[in-house]
Amino acid sequence: MGVVTDIRGRGRSASLVRAQKCRRIGRSGAGNVSLFWRIFSLNAAGLIVAAALLLGPVTVSTPVQPAEALVVAAGLAVLLAANAVVLRVGLAPLQRLGRAMATADLLRPGARAVVAGPAETAELITTYNTMLDRLEAERAAGAARALSAQERERHRIARELHDEVGQTLTAVLLQLKRVADRAPEDLRPEVGQAQEATRAGLDEIRRIARRLRPGVLEELGLASALRSLATEFTTHGLAVRHRIPGDLPALPEEAELVVYRVAQEALTNTARHAGADRAEIRFRRIADGVELVVGDNGKGVGTAAEGAGIGGMRERALLIGADLAVRPGSEGRGTDVRLCIPAGGR
Structure with a gap:
């Protein structure tokens, strides 16, 4: 609060x-x-x-x-x-x-x-x-x-996914292993497929929990969290690079969370709607603060109205007195989401 x-x-x-x-x-x-x-x-x-x-x-x-x-x-x-x-x-x-x-x-x-x-x-x-x-x-x-209530709800859901659903799927994996050890030879391939499906479901649950509650942000800081985010979205034909120096000024906890969520939402929009195969996260110091830019080489926003995702990013930017702009990419293609945070945040 x-x-x-x-x-x-x-x-x-x-x-x-x-x-x-x-x-x-x-x-x-x-x-x-x-x-x-x-x-x-x-x-x-x-x-x-x-x-x-x-x-x-x-x-x-x-x-x-x-x-x-x-x-x-x-x-x-x-x-x-x-x-x-x-x-x-x-x-x-x-x-x-x-x-x-x-x-x-x-x-x-x-x-x-x-x-x-x-x-x-x-x-x-x-x-x-x-x-x-x-x-x-x-x-x-x-x-x-x-947004404060939303973050609390995200943490609660992430904790339940990790503690309840994750533990249940882990127990199912262990039981399937015991079944595979005792199953007849002709049934073992099917049991193995069930194990793989359960393991994939467990990995997906853990991935969703990490996105809901960015533990790496709390434990390792914003720079590491952004690098981890780039790695997480480098999949399904999308390559995400990052340029994040190590000498960035310290930001308040609320500002770090806003930066992370804006980058996350921008990459989510890129993966879902942009039709891009490359994206980049740039986070750097500027004259009057710091700047986050998430760019891609997709089809751009065109004349389409701003959706709930961009509206949510603007809401978060207002909380820390930051300016958010969604513009065509620097090369005239794709989209750049630019978040400028004044020195000291808010």
């Missing part, structure tokens, strides 16, 4: 800072003349000028003289143009707000609408930005709770 407490606290503090900033900006814009008074003042000025002209040098005869019609038409055109300009300027912040609302994505946080325009518009944009801060903080806290 350490992850939950950390993320929740940081999410709320970041939300509070942004909300206070938005309120300060909103208050600074509160002195602007409102859109209502802008339009009212412009219309009133136009009507006053028109009345003054009609009472003064301009008169309207019956029938209307061409010069008089020209003056009235020109005044009307000026008034309409001025109204159009005021409305265009006044409503531009609302249009920007609409675009920001249409493109808002809680999995890609940080984007905010610019607080500008008349007082009512500035207040509306400030309220929207504050609401977005709260939604992002609540989303991060909820994701932290969900």
